Amino acid sequence: MAVSTKRRLLPVILIANDLRSGDVVFYGDDGWTCDLGRARVAQDHGAADDLEATGARSMARQNVVDAYLIEIEPTTDGPRPRHFRERFKTTGPTIYPHLGRRFGAAQAAAAGE
Amino acid sequence: MYKYDRFDAHFVRERVAQFRDQVERRLEGSLTEDEFKPLRLQNGLYLQLHAYMLRIAVPYGVLSAVQLRQLALIADRYDRGYGHFTTRQNLQFNWPKLVDVPEILDLLADVDMHCIQTSGNCIRNVTADQFAGVAGDEIEDPRPVAELIRQWSSHHPEFSFLPRKFKVAVSGAAHDRALLKAHDLAIRIVRNEAGEAGYEVLVGGGLGRTPMIGKVVRDFLPKGExxxxxxxxMRVYNAEGRRDNKYKARIKILVHEIGVEAFQARVEAELRAIEPISPVDETAELARIAEAFDTIDYARLAPRSERFEAARARDARFAAWAQTSIFTHRVDGYAAVTVSLKPVGGVPGDMTSEQMRxxxxxxxxxxxxxIRVTHAQNLVLPHVRLDDLHALWLELADAELATDNVGLITDIIACPGLDYCALATARSIPIAQAISMRFGDAVRxxxxxxxxxxxxGCINACGHHHVGHIGILGLEKRGQESYQITLGGDATENAAIGELLGPGVTAQEVPDAIERIVDHYLARRLADEPFIDAVRRLGVDEFRAAFLGTQDEAA
Amino acid sequence: MKLLDRDGVRADTFSRATPGDRDLHDRPIVPLESLETQLSSREKRHVGVEVSNVASVEQLAPHFDDLALIAIVFPAYSDGRGFTLARRLRNAGFRGVLRAVGPLIADQFAHALACGFDEIEAPDAIAERQPYEQWRRAGASISLPYQQGYSRANSIFEQRRLARRGECNA
Structure with a gap:
């Protein structure tokens, strides 16, 4: 698809769910990560297309499911999704803040011990 | 309760092994995600926003203590210590890992449970009146027929790839507590003029994008047929239901488009083409199943309990709870107790593993x-002695399970919404919480x-907003969550779809809007006139003015 | 396309004939439109017809005795109309070969067989990704189904009926 026809607003990042665990993951410089702060930010359409192609390849290889680009705005705390749906997706249920990303991180830490 | 015989048990184990094999083939690439998705959905496994979600069938809402304890174990071992009861009497876990699901299914099979057909374009888990076998207004216990349908529809070779999902509900009572008219197919046990029990069959009800009330297609179907x-x-629907548009694929659209008479004619023609006599000896099967439900050995008790009456007179809080929570049992000296899963400001239908145990x-x-699960996301203890009610209440209170709001304004049904659901357009739970806080005062x-x-939280209407006295639908409007409010819906035998009051409001404006509607009701009601009766008498327009007044003030 | 049945992957003895096709096919599969012409012009016993999943029993029933095979097309694996058509054809008395054509997957093998299909003509991509062993295993995954009258296998309801009869006799 020609870049000029894209209606996406830059910059974007690539989001997906891990196939085996279902966890929300982002595509970063070292591959998929649970850390939104390490998501690779595509500033131009070429980079966004590359990310999109990476998502398709990753889905074909049974690594992730439901990979797609989301529009973000850079903040001092890292990328912030523009749409409220994607903000909830990256932070966890708003009703149970303790079950969001921090729960996943705590679990990972516990597993590492 | 129904106990699996060796055939049921063997079937469920084979189904677990089948799904384990499907998961392995998905992971090694034999199955693509597109191929795997309908398979996992037919086993209750969704991919939601943050994680997979596993929906466990609680057939016709009947659950044992042993089963609930097993659910608690699964919640702790494979999830995050809590579950969510749904409007279809099921239980959802929000955080299972795909690779753990076969293990979870084995744990469920250990206690005669499964996730079969809790999702997907197939015949879904059958729901029923939560007071089945308990209610005094019942012609017959609907659970045997619900169980028969559960078995007949399980892994059906012909009806597993329908145009869309197909929901069945069953009731044997005069009053509809199972939302029969909002189901794709509903069965009501009725008596004919000769006094024989049989089935009234309704087809084509449903909520979602195009809400419709079910229509009677057979007013008396003899038992055994x-x-x-x-x-x-199902054959008429599978062949002719629309497949060109997901939103027009439910049977309600087919029935609506060709008309009830034409639909009936097609079904009757189809019946003539197959063996007119059931290949299954339904009478014997129903009798076999019914035996399992008839094992309860009730004590012979007086209809009135002095102990209960004394406690009620002594303790006003207990009396208030008893007022909302107790349902008359058909057996003297017993009551069915509805336990609210709607603590003020809490998440409707959620229960921690500790509470489960x-x-x-x-x-x-x-x-x-x-135990029973209600479509209103509460639980029922169906056979409590009146003598024990006060002792039970004290224990429930200790576990923060004695909220005295069953049937009241804070007993809110809410789908998971955008806090969990990948299909949602807005959040539901925080809206329920805000309303609950606003009206939480017990006296009020x-x-x-x-x-x-x-x-x-979206047009699919899992939260039944169309049939709420007040319905709230969360949508997206210009990049923000926006809520449409409807009035006058009814989920009983007088089923009605609510009318839209006006343009959407923001999340912050919802409690005020509800309060305006309620205040208008309080100002205009006759002596003991319930809300829904007042709405019917006064008309929606009058309330619309009150609702729009709220908006003017906010502007 | 690969042809699979209860016994494994096998060679297709039929071949597609298109209208105006001058080649003589030993065992042709023709579209429904040209069925009448085909049946009037050749040895009848080896003619097959391919129909969409919205074909009616009425269109096909007059030719049941002349048809060796009916192939029903599945446009997508999620489209279950073909199962109902197969079932209707069997209910109406068709005794020839029933073939499912299209992107069915191994996990539907049991459904197809139970509804009356004898064989599946699956796209190469699926047949390669899902070797026959997977079809065999998936086809046998539920050894005793509930539904009575759907497959050659016994049903749970029937087993219970036999058990009841045994108890009565005992």
Whole structure:
């Protein structure tokens, strides 16, 4: 698809769910990560297309499911999704803040011990 | 309760092994995600926003203490320590890993449970009146027929790839507590003029994008002829239901487009083409299943309990709870107790594993080990002695399970919404919480009286907003969550779809809007006139003015 | 396309004939439109017809005795109309070969067989990704189904009926 026809607003990042665990993951410089702060930010359409192609390849290889680009705005705390749906997706249920990303991180830490 | 015989048990184990194999083939690439998705959905496994979600079938809402304890174990071992009861009497876990699901299914099979057909374009888990076998207004216990349908529809070779999902509900009572008219197919046990029990069959109800009330397609189907009739209905739907548009694929659209008479004619023609006699000896099967439900050995008790009356007179809080929570049991000296899963400001339908274990203990001590799940996301202890009610209440209060709001304005139905659901367009739960906080005062709730608020986070209407006295639908409007409010819906035998009051409001504006509607009701009601009756008498327009007044003030 | 049945992957003895096709096919599969012409012009016993999943029993029933095979097309694996058509054809008395054509997957093998299909003509991509062993395993995954009258296998309801009869006799 020609870049000029894209209606996406830059910059974007690539989001997906891990196939085996279902966890929300982002595509970063070292591959998929649970850390939104390490998501690779595509500033131009070429980079966004590359990310999109990476998502398709990753889905074909049974690594992730439901990979797609989301529009973000850079903040001092890292990328912030523009749409409220994607903000909830990256932070966890708003009703149970303790079950969001921090729960996943705590679990990972516990597993590492 | 129904106990699996060796065939049921063998079937469920084979189904677990089948899914384990499917997961392995998905992971190694034999199955693509597109191929795997319908398979996992037919086993209750969704991919939601943050994680997979596993929906466990609680067939016709009947659950044992042993089963609930097993659910608690799964919640702790494979999830995050809590579960969510749904409007279809199921239980959802929000955080399972795909690779753990086969293990979870084995744990469920250990206690005669499964996730079969809790999702997907197939015949879904059958729901029923939560007071089945308990209610005094019942012609017959609907659970045997619900169980028969569960078995008949399980892994059906012909009807597993339907145009869309197919939901069945069953009731044997005069009053509809199972939302029969909002189901794709509903069965009501009725008597004919000769006094024989049989089935009234309704088809084509449903909520979602195009809400419709089910229509009677057979006013009396003799017992013993149910399965061929269902087969004929399903065959007509499978062949002719629309597949060009997901939003027009439910049977309600087919029935609406060709008309009830034409639909009936097609079903009757289909019936003539198949064996008119059920290949299954339904009478013997129903009798076999019914035996399992008839094992309860009730004590001979007086209809009135002095102990209960004394406690009620002594303790006003207990009396208030008893007022909303107790349902008359058909057996003297017993009551069915609805336990609210709607603590003020809490998440409707959520239960922690700790509460599950405690509740299982209470079910064993006070309710012959039996529990029911209601479509309103509450639980029922169906067989409590009147003498024990006060002791039960004290225990429930210790577990923060004694909220006295059943049927009241804070007993809100809410789907998971955008806090969990990948399909949602807005959040539901925080709206329920905000309304609950606003109206949480016990005296105020009691003064308002019966009022059902139902909230859905998208047009699919899992939160039944169309049939709420006040319905709330969360949508996206210009990049923000926006809520449409409807009035006058009814989920009983007088089923009605609510009318839209006006343009959407923001999340912050919802409690004020609801308060305006309620205040208008309080100002205009006759003596003991319930909310829904007042709405019918006064008309929606009058309330619309009150609702729009709120908006003007906010502007 | 690969042809699979209860016994494994096998060679297709039929071949597609298109209208105006001058080649003589030993065992042709023709579209429904040209069925009448085909049946009037050749040895009848080896003619097959391919129909969409919205074909009616009425269109086909007059030719049941002349048809060796009916192939029903599945446009997508999620489209279950073909199962109902197969079932209707069997109910109406068709005794020839029933073939499912299209992107069915191994996990539907049991459904197809139970509804009356004898064989599946699956796209190469699926047949390669899902070797026959997977079809065999998936086809046998539920050894005793509930539904009575759907497959050659016994049903749970029937087993219970036999058990009841045994108890009565005992």
């Amino acid at each position: 149910l399965l061929p009739y269902l087969e004929a209905v 405690l509740f299982a203990d209470l079910a064993e001590r006070f309710s012959l080990g039996e 709730q009691a003064e308002i009286g019966p009022l059902q608020i139902k909230i859905s």
